[in-house]
Amino acid sequence: MRRKKVRIVYLIAVAVTLFVFFQLLLYKNITTVKLKVSSSDLKELSSKEKLEDLDYLYNAIKNNYPYLEVSKRKTGYDWLKHKEDFDKMVLKSKNNIEFYNAVEEILCLLQNAHTNILEPSAYNYYKDAYKGLYNTAWRQILTNKNVEGKYSEWNKIIKNSKKVIPISFKYVEGKYIAYRNLGDEDSFKKHDIPKYSILNRVNDISVDDYILSNMNRLYLTYDFKRKKLMVKDLVLYSKEDKPLKLELKTMDGKILTKELYALDFNWDTRYSANLEKVYETKIIEKDKLAYLKIWSFSYDYVDKDREGIYSFLKSIKDYPYLIIDIRGNGGGSEDYYRKNIVPPLIEKKISAQFYALFRNGDEMKPFLKTRGIFTKPIEKLPKGLNYPEETMRLFSGFIDSTTEIRPGKSVGFNGKIYLLVDDYVYSSAEAFAAFCKATGFATLVGTTTGGDGIGMDPGLLALPNSGLIIRFPIEMGLNPDGTSNEEYHTQPDIYVEKTIEYFIKYDEYRQNNNEIINPYDELLNNVINMIS
Numbered sequence: 315m316r317r318k319k320v321r322i323v324y325l326i327a328v329a330v331t332l333f334v335f336f337q338l339l340l341y342k343n344i345t346t347v348k349l350k351v352s353s354s355d356l357k358e359l360s361s362k363e364k365l366e367d368l369d370y371l372y373n374a375i376k377n378n379y380p381y382l383e384v385s386k387r388k389t390g391y392d393w394l395k396h397k398e399d400f401d402k403m404v405l406k407s408k409n410n411i412e413f414y415n416a417v418e419e420i421l422c423l424l425q426n427a428h429t430n431i432l433e434p435s436a437y438n439y440y441k442d443a444y445k446g447l448y449n450t451a452w453r454q455i456l457t458n459k460n461v462e463g464k465y466s467e468w469n470k471i472i473k474n475s476k477k478v479i480p481i482s483f484k485y486v487e488g489k490y491i492a493y494r495n496l497g498d499e500d501s502f503k504k505h506d507i508p509k510y511s512i513l514n515r516v517n518d519i520s521v522d523d524y525i526l527s528n529m530n531r532l533y534l535t536y537d538f539k540r541k542k543l544m545v546k547d548l549v550l551y552s553k554e555d556k557p558l559k560l561e562l563k564t565m566d567g568k569i570l571t572k573e574l575y576a577l578d579f580n581w582d583t584r585y586s587a588n589l590e591k592v593y594e595t596k597i598i599e600k601d602k603l604a605y606l607k608i609w610s611f612s613y614d615y616v617d618k619d620r621e622g623i624y625s626f627l628k629s630i631k632d633y634p635y636l637i638i639d640i641r642g643n644g645g646g647s648e649d650y651y652r653k654n655i656v657p658p659l660i661e662k663k664i665s666a667q668f669y670a671l672f673r674n675g676d677e678m679k680p681f682l683k684t685r686g687i688f689t690k691p692i693e694k695l696p697k698g699l700n701y702p703e704e705t706m707r708l709f710s711g712f713i714d715s716t717t718e719i720r721p722g723k724s725v726g727f728n729g730k731i732y733l734l735v736d737d738y739v740y741s742s743a744e745a746f747a748a749f750c751k752a753t754g755f756a757t758l759v760g761t762t763t764g765g766d767g768i769g770m771d772p773g774l775l776a777l778p779n780s781g782l783i784i785r786f787p788i789e790m791g792l793n794p795d796g797t798s799n800e801e802y803h804t805q806p807d808i809y810v811e812k813t814i815e816y817f818i819k820y821d822e823y824r825q826n827n828n829e830i831i832n833p834y835d836e837l838l839n840n841v842i843n844m845i846s
Contacts, residue, residue: 347454347680350778354463356410363779364404364413371417371784372397374775375424378675380790383704384801385425388536389529389543393424410780411471417782419530424786426800427533427740427764428772432783434469443613451684455774455783464781477576479550479558481505483513486817488540490521490548492562493821496579505572508564510818515561516550535737538762538803539811546737552576565818591619594830595626598637603845604630605838607639607830608655611646611742620654624723627658631725635845637838638756639734645741645767655746656755657722659731665718666752669695669796670769670789674710678788681773689713699796715768715791717749731756732841735806740764747804752794758806759841765803768792810840 350370359367375382376394386392400420407413414431421429432440437456444452455461480501483490490513495501502509516524522542525532531551534543550558557573564570592615596605606626630636638655656664672678672689682689689711695701733756735747744767750756768791775784791799812820819834831838 347451348677349455349458349776351458351460351464351776351781352778354460356464356467356781359410359413359779361405364407365401367777367779368400368404370777371775372400374675374677375786378673378678378788380671380673380787381424381426381800383702383708384798388801389425389534391423391529413780414472414782421784422530422533425529425534426766426787428766429786432785434465434472435474437465437469448685451680452771452774455776458776461776461781461783468782475578475580477552478579479552479574480577481507481574483548484817485544485546485548486812486814488537489814491814491817497577505574507562507570507572511562511564511570513560514563517559535764591615591622593619593623596830598831598842602633603635603637603842604633605637605639605831608643610643611650613647616647616649616653623654624658627727628725631727634729636727636729637732637734637841640739640743640746641734641736641760642738643743644738645743648742648745650742651746652719656719658725659727660719660721661724661726663718663720664753664755665716666749666794668715668717668748668768668794669792670713670715671705671709671792672711672789673708677775678773681788685770687713701792701796702798702801733758734837734841735760735763737761737764741767743767744799744804748793748799751804751807757808758804759808759810760806760837761809761811762806763804766800768799810837812836
């Protein structure tokens, strides 16, 4: 018996040694991130240094970025053909702040919400989020002393405030509805603009043409129903000290023309949030219908929220219906739904098969090695799916990005699940929506989602002179039918969109009530009626 115990201890020791050896070997092979940031000081950049940073960025996008053709099809703008325009933009910048803004606008023209400068105010959040061996490539950039030194200086000069017109607009049924006051004053009252007026024109051009002419500052998405580009929450930016001319139509049909000056408005960010939890629960009908609202899949709440969500799911395990509401959820970590939501609600493993395409740029390779990802030749991609036309031309490899989730402390729920979605569902929340649709885990109800949710975290790139960190996707995630998830998003099983009438009632009720269930929630009411 003693000899047997010694043998078991020996085998465990060997296994641990081999594990540590291979982890060290993996670490050795992935410490190859190319960093050219030579100094921790941030001085005023020269024209030469600005152009060097731009060239570095441009070539990295040219050789690694997966969505060049998707972006072109979406907006008609061929980003690669505008290098001379970009040169002029950075050369026109008079100081580091203007250079930062120029780079921000250049990236915005790619029209992808994962492609941006890592904001100085978010630097510490990301540095804390990307810990651990399997984040080595990210960590090498984020903890580099020269990058850290420059970001300390950037944080002193880059603020979250922007010059904006003091009223913002919500896109509802193809129209832009004035609904939110920005700033301390009541701008509706000050400018005699009835709330919920419809914005028709900006500076004498239609609002649709206006947003197309401002792709360098606005993130556009696609209205699949009306087949046009739109902005979900329209904020009108202004660089100059002269007003924007707005033409509006009131709810009773009156046409108004107003001139509004911009103000400095400070945007709150999720990085400063300090919530107890990012979910809410409600019993809509006892012993029949339960409701789980999840505002975010934030990395910070994966572990914090697990026990509370599990307790709720256990308490409603015999209910025939569960509604999970992820509207407005912009993502965070896929672990949130992989650990907190799906495992307790299943009794056998479920999986969804997706593919992800990769280009052959050098800048992305360390991130693949970090995660132990080895691509297959693009020629071996399974036939018969509706792949983007550039698949064989631009991409060199792919992976089978199958998501498999096993039961974990299953509560024994056997009812039907509805997942409420909208066009704010993005990133890891998009991944959850795509998983639900592919597996049948839940029936999707709402509008088309926001996209770009299949694949891994965006890669990072540090510009050599400014030290600015650029985030951008390094793969194209594909839907089960082969289409690009970023281009076609996830279509709901049951399409329901809010109407202007109910949007107004919903907003008016929300201003004076904090209940989790709004009686004018048109989409939720639709599902409740279906169940009833």
